[in-house]
Amino acid sequence: xLLPGGLLMGLAGPxxxxxxxxxxxxxxxxxxxxxxxFTLWQFSNLNATTPIWVLxxxxxxxxxxxxxxxxxxxxxxxxxLPPYLYSHGSAILATLxxxxxAAGVALLVAIMAGKTATLSGAGPAAAGCxxxxxSDRLQRRRNDQHRDAGIGLLHSEHQAAxxxxxxxxxxxxxxxxxxxxxxxxxxx
Numbered sequence: 193x194l195l196p197g198g199l200l201m202g203l204a205g206p207x208x209x210x211x212x213x214x215x216x217x218x219x220x221x222x223x224x225x226x227x228x229x230f231t232l233w234q235f236s237n238l239n240a241t242t243p244i245w246v247l248x249x250x251x252x253x254x255x256x257x258x259x260x261x262x263x264x265x266x267x268x269x270x271x272x273l274p275p276y277l278y279s280h281g282s283a284i285l286a287t288l289x290x291x292x293x294a295a296g297v298a299l300l301v302a303i304m305a306g307k308t309a310t311l312s313g314a315g316p317a318a319a320g321c322x323x324x325x326x327s328d329r330l331q332r333r334r335n336d337q338h339r340d341a342g343i344g345l346l347h348s349e350h351q352a353a354x355x356x357x358x359x360x361x362x363x364x365x366x367x368x369x370x371x372x373x374x375x376x377x378x379x380x
Contacts, residue, residue, distance in 0.1 A: 196248055197255035204259040217264030224260030227253055 211220055231254040238247070266285060273281045 193244065193248055194251060197251040200252050201255040201259045204256060205263065208259055208263045212264050212267055217268045220260040220264045224257045224262075224264070227257030228261060231257060 208220060231250055234250050235254075269285060270278065270281045
């Protein structure tokens with residue numbers, strides 16, 4: 193299920209690189225952030241009856257958005273470094289990406305678990321044997337609905353972060369241009 197998205201991301205790499213070389217990072221980061229926001233919004237509307245082809249399609253769009261976002265951002269982030277610091281910059285960038293990803297996942301899972309626990313309540317009421325089986329089935333259905341609500345909140349919180357990401361991407365070109373002009377001004 194994840195293979196088509198991974199292949200698309202890998203195959204998009206050379207094309208993304210050529211576009212960055214020709215037009216700069218902003219041309220890809222804005223559509224990449226928009227694709228990411230759209231895809232995560234669509235993920236917030238999923239449920240247990242969603243067809244598998246929808247999941248695969250959304251994952252492919254997500255991977256294309258990540259290819260359009262990560263490559264230009266990493267390139268723009270490493271460009272100001274002198275060549276002898278490339279390895280250090282790349283190592284720091286990879287480390288920060290992993291740490292930030294782990295912290296983000298932990299935060300979003302905590303939000304989802306809190307929402308699910310809040311909605312779940314105490315559990316099935318004590319009753320007779322036949323009533324308890326019905327109550328258990330009802331409670332499982334409610335727990336599924338509460339889990340879905342928690343996942344929906346998770347994606348809503350992630351969408352709020354996406355809004356800030358799009359804003360940051362919009363402003364990133366200006367800052368990158370300022371950084372690349374500073375060394376030239378100091379040499380003159």
